[in-house]
Amino acid sequence: MSTATQTAGILIVDDEPSVRDSLSAWFRKDGYRIGAAEDAAAALRLLQSESWDAVLLDIKMPGMDGMELQQRIHEIDPTLAVIMVTAYASVETAVQALKQGAFDYITKPIDPDELSHLVCKALDHRHLQAENVQLREKVEELSRLDEIVGESPEIRKVLALVDTVAQTDATVLIRGESGTGKELIARAIHAQSPRRYFPIVPVHCGALSEGLLESELFGHERGAFTGAQFRRKGKLEMADGGTLFLDEIGTISLKTQVELLRALETKEFVRLGGSRTVHVDFRVICATNLDLEKAVESGAFREDFYYRVNVFTLTLPPLRERVSDIPALAEHFRRKYAQQMDRAITAISPEAMDQLVRHSWPGNIRELANAIERAMVVGKPPQILPQDLPFPLDANGAEHAGETLDDIEHAHVVRVLERTHWNVTRAAEILDVDRVTLYNKIKKYGLRRS
């Protein structure tokens, strides 16, 4: 069998034409794809236009020398294996090159066997690094999926909808308060979809300014703006074949909404500063904790963009409406942090659990996770006690309600209804009110059985 399938790319950078030519010819016979550059500028152009797996870089060159170029290459792609080549051996230069991230260092003339092995080793190293990153991402993705915990009717309903919508290619809008797990649900949809073998690419729209968000989404060509020294792929391109997850979509500026709407509808766009149309194929999942209808009314959110993203809506219940899941969630986070921190805390005491169940959790699951993480730090083995939790306690050990009387009543009515599986008669008995009063409370707080 011939080595025709071996298509790793090697870039040779040397100011001597005879070295470039002879090395190119040598490696071509091994079936590699070869690029040759006579100086740093030409090398950077080739690095920008094509992808390479290894670089053989001469240290002594006119203009920007090999050491400086190696630094630049390391900034562009830290996993690219750079082998420094020079006509004379210098320990200081070798040490400096290796400190700067060079893969290895050789002196001319090179033994053919040594060169052949070194390049094979560099390519193997690059391949293993890429594989390592992929596996880490995979493990991270799988471990994140495990975090959807709960048996309450509310979460079961959400998961059933996830199952249904995952098989389609429909755009999904996930709504819910902050900390309810919108990204986890987006990842669950992706993981069950036919696109699961391609990446899910999250974009946290709220964290970026308008210009940065556009560059992040669409990518840019070299020189598109100050500091854009190299062509960069945007998240839309990175999501090709997979899923684009737009978090905090309600914060996107009107101008970017127009650009994004066009890209979502046509699956085509142009990189910033570019002229070539890029075609992509991805599924869109959006998330927001804002009232998009109000934003449309006030003119902060375009109506056409709203209808484009609001195809299939999934609403995540706040934690206070799925109180029955709190023990399982708390236990899940205890196990997770015990393992991460290597702490021998094996349980949550009944009193502490009671505190957790009674808290209203305005920050939802994120707040619960943080509370347990903190308790794992301040608490002592073998179990988490009420005083380890970040809630102020009164003399009876009960949590101080930092909210209004109505809030407390609301939360308590929900809790009792949950516990009785919405048996109004039984709940009214527990609350010591008549059924009409309970129905009035249900109406007042707009409670609905999931």
Add this chain to the structure above:
Amino acid sequence: MSHLALVPIYFDDRGPLVDPVVRRLERTLGLPVRIQRPWFDPEECFDASRGQYRSTLLLERLLAAPPDGAVRRLGITSVDLFIPILTFVFGEAQLDGTAAVVSTHRLAPEMYGLPPDPKLLVARVEKEAIHEVGHTLGLVHCFDGACVMHASTYVEEIDLKEAEFCAGCLSQTGRAGSLASRGR
């Protein structure tokens, strides 16, 4: 009739190596081989600073041959060859081209302090000659350790392979048909 020209450069063309190499090339490549005296001064390819001959310059000379019906030219030499960045090469060829050169200098066991072994030397020269001509047919290095196109960066590696193309490489060459049709 098309043929392969074997050009002896500082090489005894009546010595014991020539006949077996010619026979092997004819058998493996399916093409007549004719000896052609060099028409250039190989001393122009000598690099005094390294005490070796630059194989790329020899290739250039072979490529500039007067037309005589040869579809490929293989230089065979006893001198040590190099390309600028490497300490030595066993040979060099124009990939998918018409010229190649092979050196016997580092193939002799005496080079490594071992007793002479004429049979082993012939086998090595045959393999390297076919290997370099294989490159002119567009073949790159082969993963198959027994194939003559397997890369050899040290001499013992040559001994491990056969003097024949593997089935995959053979199908790519089209053998003599390829030589005759693509050579000019």
